[in-house]
Structure formats: structure tokens, C-alpha cells
Amino acid sequence: MKKVLLTSVLSSVLAVSAMAVSHTASASDFTINPMIGASKNKAMGTNVAAGLEAGYKDFILGYTYTGETDNRSNTESFGFDDNDENEKPVWRSFDASVHTSEKYKAHTLYVGYQFAVGAGHLAVKAGADFSKYSASTGFGITEYSQGGTLNKAGIGLEAQSNTEVRPMVGVGYYLDNGLNFNVHYTFQNGSRDMKYSASGYNNSKPKSISLGRNDLENKDFGTWMFTVGYRF
Template sequence: MKKVLLACAVTSMLALSASASASEFTLNPMVGASNNKAFGSNVALGLEAGYQDFIFGYTYTGDKEESNWSASSEDRNVVPFADTPVLNASAYTKESYKAHSVYVGYQFAVGAGHLAVKAGAEFSKYKQNAGLTLTESMPGNEDSVGFDAYSNSDNVIKPMIGVGYYMDNGLNFNVHYTFHSGDRDMKGEANFFGLPGAKESLNYSVSDKDFSTVMFTVGYRF
């Protein structure tokens, strides 16, 4: 889906440039920050193509979070004994979120520039990974059990709206907002090791994360 969106954006911009004169066609690279209710603040990038008063745009934002935990029974033994097994435990979690938006807009002459209104759709994907390992160690012997699990959501489509103000000198300021409400279905697999051939499919829903995002970018149109 990501490659399809990028291809559509590039193809549309090239088509516009081929059919418009230099004064009618504009490009507007943008950079800024987004704030996602679940992941906090992240970098945002965008590119807009304009033809006369019409705008076609694309933006991207995303983030990932990781955590690791470990513990060992050795940390609690004041005097180690050779025949005492050492127990080790470790765990990890990973989350990643990527969002691509495509939109159209129209600008109106306002003051010393133009005010644009925009509307489109955001295509986002959410991934989760988690794992746990328990190890019992003795001199000359070590046994481990645990699991690794991963799951992905399908691309979820949500509405996006925005406004932008384009000054006559090319500098512009943009605010976009994406609405994210409702559950997100996840599918994946858990692989267990140290157990006889254990594997299990995962199907569940994420309902405690709000992915609503506000994005602010600054661009220069030329």
C-alpha cells in the first residue's frame, strides 16, 4: 500500500507538471511535527503539487516504541552454590505506527497570500511484537522456554482535514488533523520454543489506543 500511494502521488505530480506552464505549476516540500495521542510527538514530512488553485498533497508520519526487561536469580544469591540452578528471565515489547495521507485542496486569495482548505484520507498500519524467555542454567546444562509473538493490522483508512496559508513569498504554514476512533483488528502468530511444536494464530482487537493526530508543517512553495 505504501508503494502504491507513493506511485500515485508521483504520477499525479508529473502529470500536472507536464500539462501546466511554469507559472501555473508549483511544488511545496514541507517539514514539521505531528502529535499522535498514542505515540506523542514525531517528525512529519510532506509534499504538495499545485495547479492554478488546486492542490494535491501527501504526508507521512510514524513512530516506534521499544521496551526490554530482564532479571536473574543470581542477583539475589549472596553466596552462590554450584548445585543451585540459576534462573533468568527476559522480555521485550515493540510497537510501530506508520501513517500516509493523500488529499486534495483548493486555495482562495486572502490578504497577502492564499488560504487553502484540504480533505483526504489517511492510510495507517500498526504493529506489535512481544517476547518472553525463561532460562534455567546449571553447570553443563541449560534449558529455555518462551515465546515470540507478532501481529499487524490491515491498512486502516480514516478521514483527514486541513488548512494552509500560503504567503506570496512562497512560505506557508499548514495544520492537518486525522480522526481515529473505533477498534483496530490485529492478526499475527505466536511461536513457542522449548515446548513441543507449539504455534498459535493471533486474532484480537486493540481498543485502548487513540491514534488521532494533529500535524503542523512549514513549507516553501516554488
């Protein structure tokens, strides 16, 4: 009876150990690789880039993001004495402002495959980049008197693209200690289909009208991206 019990216990221990080894080997096939770095966009300049990769054995599924918002504004103030209906001098002042804004956001999804090379693995990647671009400009003026704000008026022009889908390619080198370096490039053709609108206000809520669609030419958003990651 004791031999039977001992045999059963030993069999159970060996079975559990085998399952643990199998689970460890299976778990090690999966990897997670957070990445951070910078992108160089031909039209928008240098921006922060971030990404995340999930791997299973030699296969890779990845995502990256980069974007830039460039806001610029300038305000000038001036004033003068005016006479009211009783011929008394009243100080009036004006704030005149001009603003421009550009926004670019790009999300990339890709797949890859790695090969053992040297002290690590070399991966080749390919996918699609989904990006949007918008721009606006406007002029506004505010009139003040000694009693407060008298009038506000302004006009604006805005252009916004649909989501553009463009091809992306990349390579990455993954050291055996987990550290990795990645270079990606997104191809752009320099032209975007833009939707234009105009808005204006005069002491009221802004009202907007559509100006139709037109292509934006010679605005190349081709992007190089360099990231460093650590794969777990």
C-alpha cells in the same frame, strides 16, 4: 535581400522570445512544497512528520507521513552454585527478559484548493489516511553454565491490524515569499480489527500459531499534524 533577411531574423527572435515567455508562464503554474513538522497522536504521542505537495495553479496534490516505534525491554540476571554428577560445584546463571513493542505508521494522500487571502493564499484540503498498528510482548530466559549457553526458551504474543483508511482534513496558509504553515487532522474511531498470534521456542526456531481476530477497543489514533514548508 538584406531587408528580407533582417525581417526573417527579427521574426525568428520575436517568435523565440514569445515561446520563452509562454514557457516561463507555464512553468510558474507548477509548484513543489516540501514540508517538515510534528504530529500529535492521541495514542502514540508526539512524532516527526514530513510531507510533499505538488501544485498546479490553485490545485494541490499532497502526501504526508508520520510514525512511531516504541520498544521497551527489561532483563534480570541471577545465578547459583549447582553440583554436577561428581558432586563438584558448578556455577549456573540465568537471564530473564521481558519486552514490549508498539509500531504505528500512517501515510496520507489528499487534494486541495487555494484562494487568495491577504498576503498569500489559504488552502483547504481533504483526503484519506492509510495506517497500520502492531503490538507485541514476550518473555524469554537463557540458562548459562561455565561451559557456555545451555538452554533458551521463550513465548510471545503479537497483534497486527490491517491497513485502516480514515478521512483527513486540513488547511494551509501560503505566503507569497514561499513560506507556508499547515494544520491537518485525521479522524479515527478508536477501534481496530486485529489479527492475533502466539509463538514459542525451546532450544529451537520459534513456532507460531494463529489466535484469530478480534477488535482492539479504546485505542484512538486521531492525529493532529503541524508542518512548515517552503514552496518553489
